[in-house]
Amino acid sequence: MSVDVLLGLQWGDEGKGKVVDYLARKYDLVARFQGGPNAGHTLEFDGIKHVLHQIPSGIFHKEIKNIVGNGVVLDPVIFMNEIRKLDQFNIDLAAQLFLSKKAQLIIPTHRILDAAYEKAKGKNKIGSTLRGIGPTYQDKIARNGLRLGDIVSPNFEERYSRLQQRHLKTLSNYDFEFDLPAVEKDFFEAIEQMKDFNLVNSEYFINDYMSTGKTILAEGAQGSLLDIDFGSYPFVTSSTTTAAGACTGLGIAPANIGEVFGIFKAYCTRVGSGPFLTELFDEDGEQLRKTGNEFGATTGRPRRCGWLDLPALKYAVMINGVTQLFMMKADVLSGFDQIKVCTQYQDASGEVSNEMGFEQHGDDLKPVYVEMEGWKDVLDNVTSYDALPDQLHKYVDFIEEYVGVPINIVSVGPDREQTIIKQEMVIS
Ligand code: GDP
Ligand code: IMO
Ligand code: MG
Numbered sequence: 001m002s003v004d005v006l007l008g009l010q011w012g013d014e015g016k017g018k019v020v021d022y023l024a025r026k027y028d029l030v031a032r033f034q035g036g037p038n039a040g041h042t043l044e045f046d047g048i049k050h051v052l053h054q055i056p057s058g059i060f061h062k063e064i065k066n067i068v069g070n071g072v073v074l075d076p077v078i079f080m081n082e083i084r085k086l087d088q089f090n091i092d093l094a095a096q097l098f099l100s101k102k103a104q105l106i107i108p109t110h111r112i113l114d115a116a117y118e119k120a121k122g123k124n125k126i127g128s129t130l131r132g133i134g135p136t137y138q139d140k141i142a143r144n145g146l147r148l149g150d151i152v153s154p155n156f157e158e159r160y161s162r163l164q165q166r167h168l169k170t171l172s173n174y175d176f177e178f179d180l181p182a183v184e185k186d187f188f189e190a191i192e193q194m195k196d197f198n199l200v201n202s203e204y205f206i207n208d209y210m211s212t213g214k215t216i217l218a219e220g221a222q223g224s225l226l227d228i229d230f231g232s233y234p235f236v237t238s239s240t241t242t243a244a245g246a247c248t249g250l251g252i253a254p255a256n257i258g259e260v261f262g263i264f265k266a267y268c269t270r271v272g273s274g275p276f277l278t279e280l281f282d283e284d285g286e287q288l289r290k291t292g293n294e295f296g297a298t299t300g301r302p303r304r305c306g307w308l309d310l311p312a313l314k315y316a317v318m319i320n321g322v323t324q325l326f327m328m329k330a331d332v333l334s335g336f337d338q339i340k341v342c343t344q345y346q347d348a349s350g351e352v353s354n355e356m357g358f359e360q361h362g363d364d365l366k367p368v369y370v371e372m373e374g375w376k377d378v379l380d381n382v383t384s385y386d387a388l389p390d391q392l393h394k395y396v397d398f399i400e401e402y403v404g405v406p407i408n409i410v411s412v413g414p415d416r417e418q419t420i421i422k423q424e425m426v427i428s
Helices: 016-024 076-089 108-124 133-141 148-152 156-171 180-194 202-211 244-250 283-291 310-320 390-403
Strands: 003-008 029-032 041-045 048-052 065-068 097-100 198-200 216-219 257-265 268-270 304-306 324-328 338-346 366-373 407-411 419-421
Touching (some): 003 016, 003 244, 016 041, 016 216, 016 257, 016 324, 016 407, 016 419, 029 202, 065 202, 097 202, 108 156, 108 180, 148 156, 148 180, 148 198, 202 216, 202 244, 216 244, 257 310, 310 338, 338 390, 366 390, 390 407
Parallel strands (some): 003 257, 029 065, 029 216, 065 097, 097 198, 324 407
Antiparallel strands (some): 041 048
16 A cells, blocks of 8 residues: 655645544544654634644544654653643544654753844844754754653663753853753653653654555644745745655655645745745735634644745645645635735846746745635635535635646635545545
8 A cells, every 4th residue: 555645845834633533434544754843733612722743643543553754753741741631632643643752852951042042143033933843853863862762761861861961062152042951851750651652663663554455544644835955945844744754754665655645725934034025015915824823733823824825836736746736725715805815926137937946036036926816715614625616616626727637625724624625535
């Protein structure tokens, strides 16, 4: 069997959590492959909203298993907080949740370093979620990191101290105050609690699953435009958010990737710094933020909002080999007289292009828009594609035509049920 990959095609927060939860029942295993507690994946069903940061979004389906892959960076304190929030939902964690021994550990000084680096960057800051993501991946690549499997080793504390000393030495070069003992106590408590979880050799776990004919959905975090290689560097996260990340983050061979589900919002949002060509600073932007409730699921920060950027979407589809598109938050576009969609970029000399450049969106570029007629209908309770307004059908057709990949799902609300199938998706 193949592994299907689900990932975000923009700057994160496309609605991945909702769709993973929606699709999970079709799979035996949901596997998160990268990122860490910088992610905030929202799921809504039975009138309850859940936000998951590190636990895969299939966890509410009792019949399926979930695994945190080796490509993830894991904060034990945040993990245990998430586990406590699940307490009331009767989830059999021993049967349902598995953690890769090779996942890297975020230790308290990683978070402190993240904050110190950001402060030192001043107005050039990345707008990190300050969850220690960059410093932890930095240690992984520099071969200094600690992995989850290390917590049971007799010399764990000694290795922890060595890593911490390195961090403290670095921090002594920064004008940054912090209180380590308070956070360290919570860290070691969480480490003790984590020893009771299923710590596994995830690459065997996943490949054994595959070879016995079981189906796997790989859950991405962040979005392709935040990818360490293909995002708007340096305003990116520190992991491979693209389909390739599912191979390295889970131990799956490229030939075993099946469908690639690309999730995008019907418009664009971004949290943190970095170029965003179609960003709106007017009342249309305010309307998107308000109607879309565009405030970060992890940090609560207001998200920057703008029109859909089709060259960027097509770029993300190319990098990932997307086979099926899911368009989220179509309901948020209700109420506009006109909707704009960016189809080209124009530089200062007037020349147009539909390619992402070296800086992705250089300062001299302007978006070239096509204007489309909006609609006033409220979509929250629509259940069939045909019942959606004609103007929205035209919007969907236009995007499909431009990008060259079918949109199989149109989402019209945060709830699991508010999901419209345009065309039954193919799963591996
Ligand atoms: P993720 O990080 O990709 O999982 O996305 P987030 O959970 O950070 O942000 C998506 C937000 O949009 C959440 O608050 C979801 O509940 C919400 N959402 C998802 N799909 C829809 C939709 O179709 N319409 C509306 N209005 N909200 C949605
Ligand atoms: P999900 O999985 C949106 C952004 C941050 C910042 C940059 C680097 O919920 O879609 P980091 O903490 O990784 O060093 O931050 O990336 N960012 C996200 N934006 N959704 C996310 O995750 C994000 N994870 C990181 O805002 O600009
Ligand atoms: Mg999110």
